[in-house]
Amino acid sequence: AQSVTQPDIHITVSEGASLELRCNYSYGATPYLFWYVQSPGQGLQLLLKYFSGDTLVQGIKGFEAEFKRSQSSFNLRKPSVHWSDAAEYFCAVGAREYGNKLVFGAGTILRVKS
Amino acid sequence: DADVTQTPRNRITKTGKRIMLECSQTKGHDRMYWYRQDPGLGLRLIYYSFDVKDINKGEISDGYSVSRQAQAKFSLSLESAIPNQTALYFCATSDSGSPKTEAFFGQGTRLTVV
Numbered sequence: 001a002q003s004v005t006q007p008d009i010h011i012t013v014s015e016g017a018s019l020e021l022r023c024n025y026s027y028g029a030t031p032y033l034f035w036y037v038q039s040p041g042q043g044l045q046l047l048l049k050y051f052s053g054d055t056l057v058q059g060i061k062g063f064e065a066e067f068k069r070s071q072s073s074f075n076l077r078k079p080s081v082h083w084s085d086a087a088e089y090f091c092a093v094g095a096r097e098y099g100n101k102l103v104f105g106a107g108t109i110l111r112v113k114s
Numbered sequence: 115d116a117d118v119t120q121t122p123r124n125r126i127t128k129t130g131k132r133i134m135l136e137c138s139q140t141k142g143h144d145r146m147y148w149y150r151q152d153p154g155l156g157l158r159l160i161y162y163s164f165d166v167k168d169i170n171k172g173e174i175s176d177g178y179s180v181s182r183q184a185q186a187k188f189s190l191s192l193e194s195a196i197p198n199q200t201a202l203y204f205c206a207t208s209d210s211g212s213p214k215t216e217a218f219f220g221q222g223t224r225l226t227v228v
Contacts, residue, residue, distance in 0.1 A: 009154065034216065043204060043219035090156060101172070102217055104156040
């Protein structure tokens with residue numbers, strides 16, 4: 001069965017430090033990959049998405065992610081974290097072979113310390 | 115106004131009561147979804163609908179039912195609420211045809227069953 005793993009439940013970084021959130025997937029099909037962010041009390045907002053082509057994709061708010069097929073990973077990165085980035089981040093995977101439904105990881109809660 | 119609107123935003127109900135969560139959208143999308151979010155579990159799909167006449171169970175549909183009253187409206191019902199249905203519920207929409215299109219989320223309904 002298809003699955004998405006976000007191995008880090010919580011991550012704490014200092015403001016201005018770099019950030020990497022991990023995402024691994026298990027899919028028997030060509031996946032389409034997404035990162036969403038959920039701020040407290042809010043719905044989910046799309047940060048970026050990967051379908052094909054260049055494996056490094058740029059998103060909003062200064063985030064980027066790199067697709068590595070050999071590692072079945074799609075890690076999210078940001079070179080310098082701001083306090084407003086504190087939120088919960090979800091990796092999600094979809095595929096036409098699975099009815100175009102998104103499967104989500106468990107989420108990573110990011111805390112930013114000043 | 116939000117593109118995907120959920121009502122109510124918060125609800126406390128008693129065990130055994132019937133409750134309906136409503137979702138409406140102005141994006142003109144044909145696909146609509148209901149997810150529930152639990153800490154440490156991410157978002158799990160309850161039901162999804164690809165058009166008004168097409169409704170499908172997700173991975174955790176037991177104890178829930180849905181109604182797609184129109185292209186823009188998709189309601190989730192708990193026929194007899196139980197405490198372990200306490201969660202944050204999200205409605206989402208997407209355009210048809212490809213998983214490449216992102217899902218757009220409502221702001222969520224926080225449901226507490228006491």
